[in-house]
Amino acid sequence: MTTSTPSVGSAPTASGPGLAAATPVPEIHKGLAGVVVDTTSVSKVNPDTNSLLYRGYPVQELAATRSFEEVAYLLWHGDLPTAAQLAEQTATERAHRALPGAVRNAILELPTTCHPMDVCRTAVSVIGAHDPTAEDSSAEAEHAKALRLWAMLPAVVALDQRRRRGQQIVDPDEDLGYAENFLHMAFGEVPDECVVRAFEVSMILYAEHSFNASTFTARVITSTLSDLHSAVTGAIGALKGALHGGANEAVMATFAEIGTADHAAAWLDQALADKRKIMGFGHRVYKSGDSRVPTMKTTLDDLVAHLATTEAVALDELYDALEAAMTERKGILPNLDYPTGPAYHLMGFDTPTFTPLFVAARVVGWTAHVVEQRAANALIRPLSQYVGQAQRAVP
């Protein structure tokens, strides 16, 4: 429903259609912009220093030196794992990679006309329905469920891409690390180390980002004392939108529309004249660049140099040309979805699979927030300013 927008600010009174003359106008924070709603110790996004810390560690350093498995442990437990802790987590993760038959069948029942994010969302819901500990909200049970869900999501994403391509499903390989196994299940082989590392870096960078829209959704759902799978299912719905995770898919659509680097500036001028949002640019919190982009862009450049195909080089040139034009015209910089889109394309993923890859990474952050929200819960229920009809009698 569209209503007249109340003034944003702290004007003391308002008058207008249907409002009593002296109704006080509260300060409206449209989109909750600038509002601090709670504390968190999972990650710190600092737009002033253009930095992102996971449990205190700079994400760039983690991406350069650590595995995604180690980063997942860090986000869930607050500290990097010892060798024994990592070994225990790894054993559990590898033991839960294969999808239960009911989950696999539920995915295979879904039409290939639906978006892969719908498949992810449905799969998590089915996994929850079959989990005998679904209603156990102790921190221990929540961590165990989070770990199993994280272990299963690569199989969900890979299976869905393969069935859409009419390919045989590839079973997980317990001898491979998380990233290698994910790529093995998606493509039937483990690609070169450069590709594996690029994929792993993207997973680390995508894993967590404080109170973004999908994480906040997970926290809202948790705040009602609902269960972890419901929280993740809702978060997937929030991530799907093009203003959030769906932008990595939309970036490739933009590149396809532009074609080649020499068309980027003219395309952008027309798109801005048409008041279009340019996907992969801008951010609610960072206003002078997304802290994760330099790492992911270097990773993309490494991938392009490694592949050294005409297509890869042309895509990188188009990337640079659109970024340069957008910076010059609007001063709006890329967010993480801008380099991950072309990187996933060059790795061989189908474009609609990009946002499910984000899901597979962000499930770590979401579930860390579910546990944190539950530990110090308050029902999340903001207020609104009513701007509809004044009270009237039913005729």
Ligand SMILES: CC(=O)SCCNC(=O)CCNC(=O)[C@H](O)C(C)(C)COP(=O)(O)OP(=O)(O)OC[C@H]1O[C@@H](n2cnc3c(N)ncnc32)[C@H](O)[C@@H]1OP(=O)(O)O
């Ligand atoms: C991993 C992630 O989820 S990162 C985000 C991924 N999303 C995208 O890439 C989608 C494109 N980007 C956007 O739509 C926005 O930048 C958002 C939604 C991410 C953040 O937006 P907000 O903080 O709400 O800022 P808002 O949309 O009000 O933008 C402020 C101004 O910059 C403009 N602007 C911001 N981003 C863009 C963009 N990508 N293209 C064109 N203009 C933009 C707006 O039009 C607005 O201009 P105005 O003041 O003249 O009206």
Ligand SMILES: O=C([O-])CC(=O)C(=O)O
């Ligand atoms: O923080 C945000 O609003 C969006 C984002 O970059 C993310 O979720 O990674």
